[in-house]
Amino acid sequence: MGSGLGDLLPRLWRVEELSEEELDALVEEATIDAYGDNEQLGGFAVMIEDNLEMPFETTVLGVTVIVEGVTRTASGIVADCVRDGHHQAIDVLDLPLPEPPPKGAEWIAAYRHWARFA
Numbered sequence: 289m290g291s292g293l294g295d296l297l298p299r300l301w302r303v304e305e306l307s308e309e310e311l312d313a314l315v316e317e318a319t320i321d322a323y324g325d326n327e328q329l330g331g332f333a334v335m336i337e338d339n340l341e342m343p344f345e346t347t348v349l350g351v352t353v354i355v356e357g358v359t360r361t362a363s364g365i366v367a368d369c370v371r372d373g374h375h376q377a378i379d380v381l382d383l384p385l386p387e388p389p390p391k392g393a394e395w396i397a398a399y400r401h402w403a404r405f406a
């Protein structure tokens with residue numbers, strides 16, 4: 289099993305309960321050895337992809353969708369949302385999370401925290 293704050297956080301029920309210190313520690317973990325926004329974005333993409341339990345169900349504009357994966361794009365990280373065979377990419381920064389959030393959602397919270405200052 290790995291080490292670090294990321295291993296402790298999946299037990300948290302709600303992502304909103306993360307403190308500034310916990311978010312800062314996750315940001316540090318995701319961006320270690322990354323220089324510049326582009327490399328740091330890549331660090332978050334890896335952490336989200338590796339830790340976010342998918343697929344999971346959420347609601348987008350009142351419609352239930354399945355989040356099947358995440359992809360890094362030139363402008364950010366998007367979630368592949370699927371309904372009735374149709375796919376729609378939604379920026380992870382805008383993705384509503386279900387209650388309770390899926391395991392690994394703390395990495396989305398950390399990415400959102402980082403993106404406020406990037």
